[in-house]
Amino acid sequence: MNEFILMNGYGIYIWSAYIFTFIILSYLFFTNILKLNRKQKQLDKLLKKNDQNS
Amino acid sequence: MNLKISNNQIEIIRKMNPYLIGSTLFIFVVGFYFSLFDSPPDYIQGDSMRIMYVHVPFAWLSLFSYTILAASCILWFVTRNPIFNLFGKSIAPIGAIFTLIALVTGSIWGKPTWGVWWVWDARLTSMLILFFLYLAYILLWQSITNQETASKISAALGIIGFVNIPIIKFSVDWWNTLHQPATISKLSAPSIDINMLIPLLIMTLGSMFFLITLFLIKLRIEIIDQRMTRLSEK
Numbered sequence: 001m002n003e004f005i006l007m008n009g010y011g012i013y014i015w016s017a018y019i020f021t022f023i024i025l026s027y028l029f030f031t032n033i034l035k036l037n038r039k040q041k042q043l044d045k046l047l048k049k050n051d052q053n054s
Numbered sequence: 055m056n057l058k059i060s061n062n063q064i065e066i067i068r069k070m071n072p073y074l075i076g077s078t079l080f081i082f083v084v085g086f087y088f089s090l091f092d093s094p095p096d097y098i099q100g101d102s103m104r105i106m107y108v109h110v111p112f113a114w115l116s117l118f119s120y121t122i123l124a125a126s127c128i129l130w131f132v133t134r135n136p137i138f139n140l141f142g143k144s145i146a147p148i149g150a151i152f153t154l155i156a157l158v159t160g161s162i163w164g165k166p167t168w169g170v171w172w173v174w175d176a177r178l179t180s181m182l183i184l185f186f187l188y189l190a191y192i193l194l195w196q197s198i199t200n201q202e203t204a205s206k207i208s209a210a211l212g213i214i215g216f217v218n219i220p221i222i223k224f225s226v227d228w229w230n231t232l233h234q235p236a237t238i239s240k241l242s243a244p245s246i247d248i249n250m251l252i253p254l255l256i257m258t259l260g261s262m263f264f265l266i267t268l269f270l271i272k273l274r275i276e277i278i279d280q281r282m283t284r285l286s287e288k
Contacts, residue, residue: 004090007101013166017105017159018090021112025264028151032271039278046285 059137059277067270074267081260088253096250103250105163111258113156113181115265117219119149120184123191124219127212130205139205140280142212143195144272148265150188157181168232176225177233180218187215 007014089107096103122145130138160178161171172178191208198204226235246254 007104008095010100010102010104010166013102013162014090014104017108017162018086020158020162021108021155024151024155028148028268029264032268032275036271036275036278039275039282043278043282043285046282050285 064274064277067274071267071270074263074270078260078263078267081256081263085253085256085260088256092249093253094247094249099167102163102166105159106250107253107257109156109159109163110254111261112152112159114258115261116149116153116156116181116184117222119145119152119265120187120216120219123149123188124212124216127209130209131213136205136280139209140273140276142191142208143276144269146188146191146195147272148268150185150192152261152265153181153185153188157185164232173232175231175233176229177222177231180222180225183218184215184222187211187218191215 005011005015085107089104093104093107095101123142126138126141126145129135130142157178160181164173165171191211194208194211195204198207225231226233
């Protein structure tokens with residue numbers, strides 16, 4: 001297990017690259033999912049309001 | 055503003071989303087297994103070459119994303135259909151993040167391989183320029199309020215910036231650089247071992263699925279924004 005983490009002395013580089021990629025991709029995905037849900041709710045509200053007015 | 059994507063098509067995109075997310079996750083899990091456990095170390099670079107499995111797919115897809123962006127800009131100039139603006143606006147932030155991942159992981163890989171985090175050689179510099187092109191495209195859309203003007207200027211930038219793509223691709227052949235030449239994309243057989251090629255292709259497929267998933271999410275956000283603007287104007 002220790003050998004797997006250390007990766008013959010390159011562990012710090014390898015894990016940094018993988019963790020950085022994972023964090024960036026997760027951030028990109030979740031911020032956009034949340035934004036989509038928020039925008040969809042705003043649109044639904046606006047459509048409801050327009051229906052009531054017409 | 056007349057959008058060419060119907061409500062039915064938006065509904066299909068929405069229904070595809072969970073399947074795309076599931077497929078992306080599955081491919082990435084398999085890819086990470088092969089990259090970190092199954093793949094053998096390189097006989098020169100040792101285990102540090104495992105960084106290749108996150109660096110190369112995102113570098114490839116950053117170029118692919120810009121090609122899509124430039125194609126959208128050309129199609130907008132030809133047809134003046136605003137849907138191509140939405141394509142460009144949706145792909146640009148993803149391309150920028152992919153370029154950033156390629157730059158950062160490349161820098162991390164550079165330290166144990168070359169002994170330095172960064173060198174101002176042709177490949178690295180042209181990739182950095184690609185990152186700034188993406189940023190400029192995004193900032194143009196955010197800073198210009200007139201949609202027609204923003205469309206024209208950003209489309210012009212998108213097309214002009216495409217000049218950088220062949221420069222990135224052939225920089226390792228045209229100039230002396232620390233960066234290694236292409237091992238897969240050249241016309242002859244790939245000079246990479248099959249045990250390293252398989253994880254690389256799996257990670258590329260996962261990254262491609264991630265790109266498609268996120269592109270469709272961002273496209274839906276852009277379409278909702280357009281619909282809200284039209285409703286507010288009524």
